[in-house]
Amino acid sequence: MQYRQDKRNGKQLSILGFGCMRFPANKAKTEQLLLKAVERGINYFDTAYLYPGSEEILGEVFEGHGLREKVNIATKLPQVAVDTPEDFDRFFEIQKRRLRTGYIDYYLLHNISDFGQWEKLCKLGIEKWIAAKKSSGEIKQIGFSYHGSFDDFEKLVDSYDWDFVQIQYNYINSNYQAGVDGLRKAAGKSLPVFIMEPLLGGKLANLPKDAIEVLHKAKPGSTAVSWAFNWLWNDPDITLLLSGMNENSQLDENLALAEAALPNSFSNAQLQTIQDIKDIFNRSFKVPCTGCNYCMPCPKKINIPACFAAYNESYALSFGAGIYAYMMSAGAMGEFPHYASDCVNCGKCAKQCPQRIEIPKQLKNVRRRLQLPGIKKIMPFASKLMARGK
Ligand code: SF4
Numbered sequence: 339m340q341y342r343q344d345k346r347n348g349k350q351l352s353i354l355g356f357g358c359m360r361f362p363a364n365k366a367k368t369e370q371l372l373l374k375a376v377e378r379g380i381n382y383f384d385t386a387y388l389y390p391g392s393e394e395i396l397g398e399v400f401e402g403h404g405l406r407e408k409v410n411i412a413t414k415l416p417q418v419a420v421d422t423p424e425d426f427d428r429f430f431e432i433q434k435r436r437l438r439t440g441y442i443d444y445y446l447l448h449n450i451s452d453f454g455q456w457e458k459l460c461k462l463g464i465e466k467w468i469a470a471k472k473s474s475g476e477i478k479q480i481g482f483s484y485h486g487s488f489d490d491f492e493k494l495v496d497s498y499d500w501d502f503v504q505i506q507y508n509y510i511n512s513n514y515q516a517g518v519d520g521l522r523k524a525a526g527k528s529l530p531v532f533i534m535e536p537l538l539g540g541k542l543a544n545l546p547k548d549a550i551e552v553l554h555k556a557k558p559g560s561t562a563v564s565w566a567f568n569w570l571w572n573d574p575d576i577t578l579l580l581s582g583m584n585e586n587s588q589l590d591e592n593l594a595l596a597e598a599a600l601p602n603s604f605s606n607a608q609l610q611t612i613q614d615i616k617d618i619f620n621r622s623f624k625v626p627c628t629g630c631n632y633c634m635p636c637p638k639k640i641n642i643p644a645c646f647a648a649y650n651e652s653y654a655l656s657f658g659a660g661i662y663a664y665m666m667s668a669g670a671m672g673e674f675p676h677y678a679s680d681c682v683n684c685g686k687c688a689k690q691c692p693q694r695i696e697i698p699k700q701l702k703n704v705r706r707r708l709q710l711p712g713i714k715k716i717m718p719f720a721s722k723l724m725a726r727g728k
């Protein structure tokens with residue numbers, strides 16, 4: 339495992355952090371993955387109040403195996419749910435209890451997407467609250483995870499004495515949200531930068547066929563994940579990247595990559611390969627949805643991320659693959675189907691989308707491309723018939 343220094347506290351952090359948003363359904367498997375990760379040198383684990391069951395299982399495993407002092411736990415305040423000054427303590431106490439710990443190494447304000455959210459928290463007294471928690475040692479480092487514009491990011495970074503930042507960044511998103519300018523801005527203030535969405539919700543692990551050919555030509559046998567991760571680790575301003583690892587094989591591949599990755603090691607030819615993959619990717623993916631689910635639930639029960647995944651597949655793979663995905667996973671199949679055309683344009687979802695996707699507008703495109711005429715009338719009957727035939 340390679341480590342990079344947190345310039346604010348001098349700690350050595352593993353360049354591969356364990357993203358704990360979703361664990362396997364099997365608890366024993368989760369425990370085995372976490373123990374292996376620690377044994378092989380991962381010392382940064384990123385969870386959140388809003389990740390179902392995640393804080394609890396981390397607390398159980400780390401306390402049960404006496405690992406609390408060996409690892410850094412990062413967790414997040416659900417800042418959108420904070421309405422009163424008392425809410426800061428209310429959430430924080432629950433989190434410490436779930437995590438079975440008296441302190442949090444890296445505490446983040448979750449999913450800041452505009453400067454107004456920080457102003458609201460300031461009015462509720464968050465600066466005083468953070469100062470008290472840092473002075474009692476319950477919070478070691480304070481930061482925020484971010485999905486807004488660069489302008490607001492710059493304002494936010496300059497508005498408070500942060501210890502670190504977490505941004506969405508990958509070779510496709512290098513000029514999106516905080517982007518490369520945000521990365522340099524934070525690094526210029528000696529802030530550690532932690533990266534989320536290094537694979538853009540898994541899309542950079544499943545590149546279109548012609549992109550795979552390009553990277554195999556550049557390095558036979560190399561994987562899409564290796565190019566995405568190594569491009570990030572090539573940048574010395576990046577402290578670590580977060581990856582959710584639900585399978586032993588994923589953990590093994592990522593560990594092998596993190597053992598070999600060095601900053602400033604990419605050649606011009608490798609950078610050109612990334613540019614070539616990027617060009618192909620941008621041509622094939624129409625909606626930059628990462629599948630984060632922040633837009634859900636939709637009051638009309640539309641499975642928004644699945645609609646966009648199907649739409650993108652219809653361009654990246656084939657039209658038929660998109661139709662199939664729309665029918666099977668976007669909810670158009672079944673006795674009570676939900677369609678992109680059910681959208682009533684209430685606007686609730688788009689406000690939550692970190693990618694700033696114009697969801698109702700894009701759902702119209704999904705409908706035009708993937709929703710076969712008359713399907714709304716036919717499907718409920720067809721589904722019943724199919725169910726009877728089973
Ligand atoms: S705008 Fe459409 S997709 Fe979004 S929450 Fe409202 S009904 Fe659902």
Ligand code: SF4
Binds near residue numbers: 630633
């Ligand atoms: S539409 Fe936006 S909020 Fe919804 S899953 Fe996609 S990226 Fe996330």
